[in-house]
Structures are given as C-alpha cells and as structure tokens.
Amino acid sequence: MLQVSYIREHQAEVIERLSKRTNEAKSLIDEVIKLDESRRGLQTQVDTISSELNVLSKEIGELFKSGQAQKANESKQKTAELKDAKVVLSEELNTTAEALQTLLYKIPNLPNPIVPVGTTEEDNEEIFQAGTIPTLSENAVPHWELAKKYDIIDFELGNKITGAGFPVYKGKGARLQRALINYFLDKNTAAGYDEIQVPHLVNEASGFGTGQLPDKEGQMYHVTADDLYLIPTAEVPATNIFRDVLLQESDLPKTLTAYTPCFRREAGSYGAHVRGLNRLHQFDKVEILRVEHPSKSYEALDGMVEHVKSILEELKLPYRILKLCAGDLGFTAALTYDFEVFSTAQDRWLEISSISNFETFQANRLKLRFKNSEGKSELAHTLNGSSLALPRVLAGILENYQTDAGIQIPEALIPYTGFAMID
Template identity: 70%
Template sequence: MLSLPYIRENRDLVIKGLGIRNIKDAESLVDSVIDADQLRRSTQAELDAVLAESNKISKEIGKLFQSGEVQKANLAKEKTSQLKDKSKSLSEQLGKLETELKEMLYQIPNVPNGLVPNGNSEEDNEVVSQEGDIPELHAEAMPHWELCKKYDIIDFELGNKITGAGFPVYKGKGAKLQRALITYFLDKNSEAGYTEVQPPLLINEASGLGTGQLPDKEGQMYHVGIDNLYLIPTAEVPVTNLYRDVLLKESDFPILNTAYTPCFRREAGSYGAHVRGLNRLHQFDKVEIVRIEHPENSYPALDKMVEHVKGILQELKLPYRILRLCGGDLGFTSALTYDFEVFSTAQNRWLEISSVSNFETFQANRLKLRFKNKDGKSQLAHTLNGSSLALPRVLAGLLENCQTENGIVIPEVLRKYTGFDVID
C-alpha cells in the first residue's frame, strides 16, 4: 500500500506510474485520495481542538464552584456537554473517513520502477536474456501429460476422481522426482544463505491484507468460511507475514528465508489447451525465497535473486529466458518483476516457472514492517520474493525436454536425490 505522505509528495509521479499500468482515470483516483486525506486531517484537527477546549473548560469548572461562581460553573458544564456531543459526532465521522480512505488506498497498486516497460499485456513484456539449447526431440516425442500416462508417474484422472480437475496424483518415480526437485531447490537456497522455515498453509485475513492478496485477489483464493481463513496461494504470504508488526534494527539486514509449501489457487476462468496437464493446477508445490532488505540494498538484492534462479536452471540444463514485465502485466504489489520461462519443446511454447519481484515499501507499509535507521527514526523496509522454483512447469519442462526413445533421462544434478537415472 502506498503511504499517504508519499502520494501527497509525489502526486505526479504516482499518476505517471499508474498510467504505465494502464489504470484508467489515474489522476482522478489519486486526487480523490488526496482530497479524502485532506478531509480526514481537517476533521482530526477539528476533533483535537474540540477535545482541547473541553479539557480546558473541565479544569475551570472546579475552580468556579470553589469560588462560589455557581452560575458560571453550570454554564461551563453545559458547554462541556455540548462539546462532548460534538466530539462524539466528529469521532464517528473520522472513523468513517479513515475506513473509506483505507479502502481507497487498497485499490491503488504499487508505482512501477523506472525500468518497467510500457505495455498492455504479456505480449509486451521485454525479453532480457535467453540461454540454453533447445533440444531436438525424436519423431515420437510427446507432451508431458501423455508421458505421464505412458510411464504411469502422474495420474490426472485419479486426482479428478478424488477432488476435481487440477489436483493430480503423483505416483512412483513421478512422486520421487517431485520430492527430489523440492529437496534440491531447498538445498540450493540454503547454500545461498536462506534460512529454511515451514509456515502454516492457512492464513488469516490480516496476513492476506499484509502482502496484498486481499482484497485484490480474494476471488482467486480458497476460503474456509467457517473460520474465515484462506489457503495460501504461495509461501510468500505466510513467510513475509512472519515480520508483520515488527521493528527491526539496521544490523538485522538482510533477512533471507526459504520455504517449501503446497500452494492453492482457484484459477477461476482458466480453460483451454494451454492449461492442460501440469500447465495450470489448483494445487501445486513450490519453493519460495523471501528477502527483507534495507531500501538502499533492495535492487542489488533483486539482481542476486535473479542470478540465483539462473544458476539452478543452468544446473538443470533447461533452456530458459528472462522477461521484464511491462506495466500492463505487472502484479498489483510489485514495483519490478522478472519472469523466468522454460521452453517446452514438445508443446513448442514457453512456460512461466518463476517470478522474482521487488515490492519496495508497498507490502511493508501494510505489514507495518519497519526498522530504526541511523538517526533513530522509524523507516519502512523493502520486501522481495521469488519462486525458486515452482514445481509443475519445471517438471513439465524436464519430462518433455529430457525424453528419449528409451525413456526420460534425469538431469545429473538430481540423480543423488532421485536414486535413479531414467524413467522408463
């Protein structure tokens, strides 16, 4: 959430940033917030003045009674009664204004970093780099959903029977490969200095608001209505919320966490061949990295995260590219995002497998995540997160790109985790 002082002091910059995101009526939206804040502040000032006057008169009433000026004392009591009624009315008005203002602020996305390109959709994202050789597959090569059936490693129909579409059952070597990838990703992250945590899979409303999933993506999350809890869409949410309402010291930076969790997304409205098999699921596994950084170091930290994910993909020997998301495709909370995509040779298309983002102070402001700077003043921290990595499309890419006429060859780096070299 953008802070009110930031919006007031950077009105034109915010309007320009929302324009890059293709937000309609950006100027009107920003000015409405500024006007609402001005009304809130003037109401607060009026309330403060009324309370100050009431306190002053209350102190004088006793003196008037002691000096025998009963009539003046009674008039003063009547005046304080009127002021109490007025302060009550102003307090109610102020509470309503604060609620309305907060709801308005929740509707404003983060201001994009200057590196974010203009654009309306994913078609306008900027390709930053591309690495790895796209393999030449044999004539009978299959997409991963057919490979899964051929080798009996993932059963989509059985998952549909148990739960519904988008909830696959991993079997045999498929389950072991899934577990191998999770362990490998966690080990790589731990080696890079990330502390592993195992967070809850359910969050409360405050946590969803803290990282920006609520109210923006409420319809995309599974809601346990009876307890008003949400199944997590990513480990980013509970891990970042570890630091909600926390005041750090500068010496605490950087804070690095990694976590493996199942993730749950309703993916409402997702249909068609492009979501077949592992391409889009309602439940999937993901390993996440989260960083809490000093504002001066967050962009160098973002670059380190990008290099870290690159290193993993290079070890897996998967062809990949990195995209810098345009304004129209940028997530609500992000200031700058790099997407990683793996090329699926059997499907002849790119599959997104990671997003690495800097949220600057946007989440920290919602979370009240601050630190004491050198001057002893409280300042908002910066938050970052990235997939390292999301399992379904990595697995799809591995199955499809590593297939041969004699089976699916496991990347060498994973063999100590799987205990086998080939799926046949």
C-alpha cells in the same frame, strides 16, 4: 499500499507512474488527496475540541472550589455541547478514514521507472535467454502423455478424488517431485536463505498484509467456517512473520526459504494451454523471500535473479527472462522478472518463476519497519520469488529430457532421486 504522505509530496510523479497501469490514475490520486484533506481537517477539529474540553474541565473544578457554581454549570453546559459535537465529528472522521483506507487498498503499486509500457504479456521485454533447445525424436510427446505412458502422474485419479487440477504423483514421479523440492531447498540454504516451515492457511489480516486481499480474493480458497484462506504461495505466511515488527538496521537483510503446497482457484482457466501440469489448483513450490534496506533492495533483486539462473543452468533447461510490462505486473509489485522454460514437446514457453521487488508497498500494509542509523523508524523493502515452482519445471524436464528409451534425469538431480532414468 501507497503512503499518503508520499502521494501528497509527489503527486505529479505518482500520477505519471501509476498511469502506466491504469487510465484512472489521476482520478484515484485526486480522490486520495481529497479524502486525506478532509480527514486531516476533521482530525484538527476533533483535536481542538479535545483541548477545549481539557481546559474547561480544569476551569469547572476551579469554579466550584471558588463558589462560582453558576459559572461552573454554564461551563458544564458548554462541555456537553462540545462533547456532542466531538461525537459527530469523530464519527465523520472514522468514516472518512475508512473510505481513504479502502481506496488505498485498491490502488496498485507504482511501477519502477524501468518497467516497460504495455497492457498484455505480449508487451513484456525479453532481457535474457540461455540453454540449448534439444532436438527431440519424431516420437516426442507432451508431458501429460509421458505421465500416462510411464505411470508417474495420474490426472484422472486426481479428478476422481478431488477434481480437475489436483494430480496424483506416483512411483518415480512422486520421487522426482520430492527430489526437486529437496534440491531447491538445498540450493537456497547454500545461498544463505534460512529454511522455515509455515502454516498452509492464513487469516484475513495476513491476506491484506501481502496484498492478496482484496485484490485476489476470488482466486483464493476460503474456509468460510473459520474465516481462513488456503495459501496461494509461501510468500503470504512467510512475509507475515514480519507483520507489526520493528527491526534494527543491523538485522537486515532477512532471508527465508520455504516449501509449501500452494492452492489457487484459477477461475476461468481452461483449454489446451492449461492442460496437464501447465495450470493446477494445487501445486508445490519453493519460495525465497527477503526483507531489505531500501538502498539495497534492487541489488538484492539482481542477486535473486542470478540465483535462479544458476539453478536452471545446473538443470540444463533452456530458459529466458522477461521484464514484465506495467499491464502484466502484479498488483503489489514495483518490478518483476519472470523466468520461462521452453517446452520443446509443446513448442512454447512456460512460466516457472516470478521474482519481484515490492519496495515499501507490502511493508506499509504490514507495518514492517526498521530503525535506521539516525534512530528513526523507516519502512523496509520486501522481495520474493519462486525458486522454484515445481509443475512446469517438472513438465520441462519430462519433455526436454525424453528419449526413445525413457526420460533421463538431470545429472544434478540423480543424487536426490536415486535413479537416472524413468523407463
């Protein structure tokens, strides 16, 4: 959530940056300023009446003590009138403050100045590509056919148990899935991230804290009886560890990693491009998260990018990195880099990781602050990224490592799988 004080002090800059995302930038910010001025004016009136009431309360006591009952009663009448006025103004103040808060919740984060202008994923900027795209035999097939051939993932059984988008992993497929989870966690902890286990359901406050609510409400599974939400990513519970927390500057950075299943409704997703593992309602993901000093967050973002690069290079998967344009940027992000692995059998790029800096946007919603060197309270910066999302990494491995004899296992994973081939 944007800070009202920042909007007031940098109105032109905010409108200019927000205009990369929406044509309504000026009207949104004008409405924020209007509501904030109204709120501040009402607050001043309420504070003035409160001060008058305090003065009158002391005067009434003194008047009664000095035998001036008539004047005291006149003051009591004035007090009653002021209290009535305060009630009316306070109600108006609360309504205005709620309207301002609701509006602020609907305004996305300001894109970093280096975010490319654009409206769709076609406008994203490729900034890096590495790895060799393998030449497969003419018998090569996409991962959903490999899954059936080697009986390692059963999409039909998952559909029977739950529905489309809930696969069942079997035999070496299940072991490869578990191997990837452990491998990613080991790589992350070796890089200095502290491993945690978090709940897979969160309350509404947690959803608002990281920006999933109200923006992605329709994409989250809602357990209505308990008013809880299944998590779309470990980012939500892990970041909310720091909700309403005041850190010391010496506590920074905070670095966490967590494995969780993730749940997304993906409403409206259908067609060949979401077949197999390409788009699921339940999937496994290992996440990395950082709480940083504002002056170091972009250095940290670069470090997260390099970390994910090192994992993909160790897995020997062809990949590229995209700098997302403003139109493809997530609601809460100021800058996002997407990693995509090349699926040779499908002849297309598959997104496997998003790494984002949210600057103070989440921290403001979370009330996540730290005491700086001057002893003043300051909003921290939050960052997170996939390291990594399993379905499309697994799809990339199955497709790019397939041979006529079977599916080879990347060398880095063999100590985790205990086997070198799926055949």
